[in-house]
Structure formats: C-alpha cells, structure tokens
Amino acid sequence: MPTNVLTVDYLIIGAGATGMAFADVLVSESGSTMAIVDRNDAPGGHWTISYPFVRLHGPSNFYGVNSRPMPSDEGKGNLASRNEILDYYDRLMREVFLASGRVTYLPKHQVDETGPGHPATARAHSLVTGETTEIVVRKRVVDASYMNITVPAMGRSAFDVEDGATLIPINRLAELDRSPERFTVIGAGKTGIDACLWLLGRGIDPDRLTWIVPRDAWLINRDLEWQAGDIQPLLDLQACRSAGEVIGSLEEKRVIIRRDPDVEPSAFRCATVDTGELAQLRRIKNVVRLGRVLAVGATSVTLDEGTIPTTPETVHIDCTADGLTQKPLRPVFEDGAITLQPLLPCLLPPSAAIAARVECMDGDDEWRNDLCTPVLNPGASRDLLSFYSIRMERMARWSRSPDLFEWLVRSRFVTAIAGLERMGEPEAQGAAALLASHLEELLKTDGA
Numbered sequence: 546m547p548t549n550v551l552t553v554d555y556l557i558i559g560a561g562a563t564g565m566a567f568a569d570v571l572v573s574e575s576g577s578t579m580a581i582v583d584r585n586d587a588p589g590g591h592w593t594i595s596y597p598f599v600r601l602h603g604p605s606n607f608y609g610v611n612s613r614p615m616p617s618d619e620g621k622g623n624l625a626s627r628n629e630i631l632d633y634y635d636r637l638m639r640e641v642f643l644a645s646g647r648v649t650y651l652p653k654h655q656v657d658e659t660g661p662g663h664p665a666t667a668r669a670h671s672l673v674t675g676e677t678t679e680i681v682v683r684k685r686v687v688d689a690s691y692m693n694i695t696v697p698a699m700g701r702s703a704f705d706v707e708d709g710a711t712l713i714p715i716n717r718l719a720e721l722d723r724s725p726e727r728f729t730v731i732g733a734g735k736t737g738i739d740a741c742l743w744l745l746g747r748g749i750d751p752d753r754l755t756w757i758v759p760r761d762a763w764l765i766n767r768d769l770e771w772q773a774g775d776i777q778p779l780l781d782l783q784a785c786r787s788a789g790e791v792i793g794s795l796e797e798k799r800v801i802i803r804r805d806p807d808v809e810p811s812a813f814r815c816a817t818v819d820t821g822e823l824a825q826l827r828r829i830k831n832v833v834r835l836g837r838v839l840a841v842g843a844t845s846v847t848l849d850e851g852t853i854p855t856t857p858e859t860v861h862i863d864c865t866a867d868g869l870t871q872k873p874l875r876p877v878f879e880d881g882a883i884t885l886q887p888l889l890p891c892l893l894p895p896s897a898a899i900a901a902r903v904e905c906m907d908g909d910d911e912w913r914n915d916l917c918t919p920v921l922n923p924g925a926s927r928d929l930l931s932f933y934s935i936r937m938e939r940m941a942r943w944s945r946s947p948d949l950f951e952w953l954v955r956s957r958f959v960t961a962i963a964g965l966e967r968m969g970e971p972e973a974q975g976a977a978a979l980l981a982s983h984l985e986e987l988l989k990t991d992g993a
C-alpha cells in the first residue's frame with residue numbers, strides 16, 4: 546500500500562466534541578497547522594451514531610466550540626437535536642477549519658500508532674482504501690479519544706441475550722413497524738431516560754412499560770441551570786456540616802431532583818431533566834431495582850439480585866452506555882503530547898477549549914498542568930460534593946491567571962461556569978475558594 550506523508554504542528558486524534566473544541570481554539574487563536582483524524586465519516590464523534598431522537602440534555606451554550614454559537618443557544622428549553630449538532634460540526638469543519646487552509650481532515654482513518662521524539666511520527670490508515678499516512682508532528686499529538694465514550698449503537702451489550710428474546714439498541718426504537726406487547730427499558734442514565742420519554746411522548750401507556758434501574762441517580766434540574774449565574778444557592782452550602790446535609794440542601798433548593806421521592810439515589814452522573822420530564826418519568830410505576838441485567842431470556846430477565854418475568858413479545862431496549870467515563874487521570878500536558886480530559890466534571894467541550902487556550906499561552910508544561918489539572922467525572926451521589934467543589938476551586942484558580950480569566954469571561958462557555966464573571970471581585974473569589982475547601986474537607990471527614 547502506498548504511504549502518504551503529512552507534516553503538521555498538531556495531530557488531533559478524534560473529531561468528536563472534544564477534538565473539535567480543541568481544534569477550534571487553535572484555528573482561531575494560533576497560526577498552527579493540524580491534522581484531524583477520525584475513524585468516523587463525519588465530525589461529531591458519538592453523535593454520528595447516536596439514536597435519531599437524541600438531544601443535548603444540558604443547555605446548548607455549555608456545548609460546542611468557543612468560536613461559534615450553537616443554533617439553539619438562546620432558546621430556553623431548546624436543546625440542540627442530533628441533526629443540529631451534526632450540522633454544526635460539519636459546517637464548522639468546512640466553513641472554518643478547512644477554509645483556514647491550516648487543517649487537514651482525514652475522515653475514515655484510524656490512528657494506529659504514535660511514536661515519541663521531536664518531531665514525533667504517527668501512522669494512520671484509511672479504513673476505506675487501506676492506504677497509510679505517516680504524520681510528522683512538530684509540536685504535539687493531541688489525544689481527543691482518551692475518554693472512550695460508548696453508546697448502545699456500538700453493540701457492546703454487557704449482558705447475554707438468549708434465543709427467543711427480543712433486544713434492540715435504542716437506535717432501532719424509532720424504526721419500529723409494529724406495536725409490541727410491552728417494552729422494557731434497560732438502563733437509567735441519560736439514554737434510558739430518553740427511551741422512556743420517547744415512548745411516553747409517543748403515547749405509550751406507562752403500564753406497558755418496565756424500567757430496569759440498576760441505581761437511582763440524582764438528576765440536575767434543568768429549569769434552574771438556565772439561571773447558572775446565580776451561585777448563591779451553592780455559596781449557602783458553606784453552612785452544611787455533613788455530606789448528607791449538602792445533598793439535602795441541594796435538593797431542598799431544587800438544584801438536584803430525584804425520580805422517586807421514596808428512594809434515596811446512590812448515583813450521580815450529571816443526567817439532566819426539567820420538571821416536566823420528571824413528571825413524565827414518575828408516571829412509570831413498573832420500576833425494577835434488582836441491580837444490573839446479566840441475561841435477557843425469552844421468559845425471564847436475570848439481574849444481579851433476582852429475576853423478573855418477561856415474554857418473547859416484549860421488546861427490551863438496551864440503553865446501557867457509558868457516555869461519561871471515569872478514566873485514570875494523567876497529566877494533560879506532557880512532552881510532545883496532550884491528553885484531553887475533563888477539567889470541570891461532565892463538561893468536556895469547555896474543558897478541551899480551555900486546554901487549547903492554555904496551550905496557546907506562554908508558559909511551560911508545569912504551569913499549564915497547574916491550570917489544567919484533570920478531574921474524574923462523577924459516579925456516586927457523594928461526588929455531588931466534588932462536582933461543586935471542583936467548580937468553585939477552578940473558578941478561584943483560573944481567576945488568578947489574568948490572561949486566562951479574561952479569555953474565559955469573554956468566551957462562549959462563560960455561562961457553563963456558574964458565577965465565573967463575579968470572580969473579578971476578591972470577596973467572591975475568596976468565598977469560592979473557601980467553599981471548595983469546605984466541601985473537600987467534608988468529603989474527607991464525613992464517610993457517610
């Protein structure tokens with residue numbers, strides 16, 4: 546097979562939301578050249594294969610890239626649809642990145658290896674022709690695929706499916722051409738919620754629906770997220786004396802909500818609903834809490850803690866996915882490499898844009914890593930404390946770097962970082978730092 550050779554300043558592996566947000570800042574704010582390589586045929590990462598009715602669940606202005614608003618930025622409750630998201634990234638690639646003359650885009654290419662050295666050499670091959678491209682990288686290899694997100698359409702079900710059972714990925718729900726006897730939704734994250742809301746929205750009687758909920762999770766109340774600039778409800782957490790009190794206070798202020806008033810959630814995965822959606826979800830009464838599914842059979846579903854009956858005519862919908870992975874943390878900036886990870890829990894695109902901005906600023910990697918310490922995405926309900934403490938700590942930290950702070954305040958993502966604009970005031974900065982250390986202290990001392 547012939548080998549092509551390409552020389553660039555940066556190689557960006559992955560044209561998902563993370564890679565696009567990083568590239569956007571480099572294109573707008575540096576004169577660098579770059580290659581963006583992705584296995585998929587279009588930019589947008591998992592959105593290219595997600596179910597047709599998926600939408601952002603957080604506000605659109607927390608998402609996308611810095612240089613360009615998303616089509617639904619201004620509309621309250623107007624969450625960008627999959628088509629809007631894909632169109633946004635497609636246009637960005639064509640109208641901004643490729644038009645700059647500094648970006649080489651290799652769709653349907655897989656990066657197989659990246660070597661060390663200055664310049665480093667990486668190898669990618671076309672998934673269509675098999676041709677290899679050798680990429681000489683003068684500055685850094687940027688891994689925008691490290692978080693390794695999975696969606697059901699990737700077909701990686703974590704359980705067995707026995708003969709006679711009907712299991713479909715959520716993607717096939719919209720393709721149904723007959724009405725089955727019953728539906729069983731497997732999974733209670735954002736994807737499971739979407740499946741339930743879609744079925745209810747299409748008029749299914751909740752009695753024909755079973756929802757397998759491995760763990761109840763706290764949900765972010767989208768009604769309040771639009772008022773993100775108001776951090777007073779968070780600053781009030783300074784008075785709390787235990788992790789439980791913090792969670793109770795957040796619930797009392799309706800910052801977080803639970804699906805079932807009688808069940809204490811043990812998880813928190815940043816899934817977001819509004820109160821109308823919550824009311825819909827509460828119509829589902831057949832909620833199964835027996836842990837994770839191990840096997841789906843024709844007449845029974847086996848779970849960690851028991852079995853439930855089912856029928857061959859029941860359509861089971863696989864909504865198990867990891868859209869918010871917890872990968873081992875590593876430095877974002879290393880010699881010749883950048884590994885993009887969340888700098889704010891759950892907020893990958895703003896995190897990637899911030900890392901790119903810091904890359905464009907003068908300083909060494911120790912200084913860059915100090916501004917860009919990666920964090921884990923949340924998993925358990927206690928992670929609500931770190932979710933808010935990290936936000937406070939980051940605001941205080943970033944406001945001490947005047948160049949970065951000024952950029953952030955002018956950036957499109959300013960509303961995603963609640964209260965950031967107030968961080969120019971020393972009292973607000975002090976209050977944020979104090980709350981961050983208070984919440985961290987509670988996490989250390991309160992094992993509950």
Ligand SMILES: Cc1cc2nc3c(=O)[nH]c(=O)nc-3n(C[C@H](O)[C@H](O)[C@H](O)COP(=O)(O)OP(=O)(O)OC[C@H]3O[C@@H](n4cnc5c(N)ncnc54)[C@H](O)[C@@H]3O)c2cc1C
Pocket residue numbers: 558559560561562563564582583584585589590591592595599600601602603607608654655656657689690692693694695696735736866867868869891892893894
């Ligand atoms: C259904 C769903 C809805 C979500 N909604 C929201 C939301 O509303 N708000 C929010 O903030 N977050 C949301 N998330 C979280 C989401 O994970 C991130 O927002 C973001 O889209 C992740 O993008 P990414 O670029 O990191 O990963 P991906 O979208 O997975 O992109 C990674 C890309 O890297 C490519 N790649 C990987 N390895 C290689 C290789 N070796 N060679 C070439 N290419 C490679 C892949 O093909 C892929 O295109 C959602 C997640 C899911 C699953």
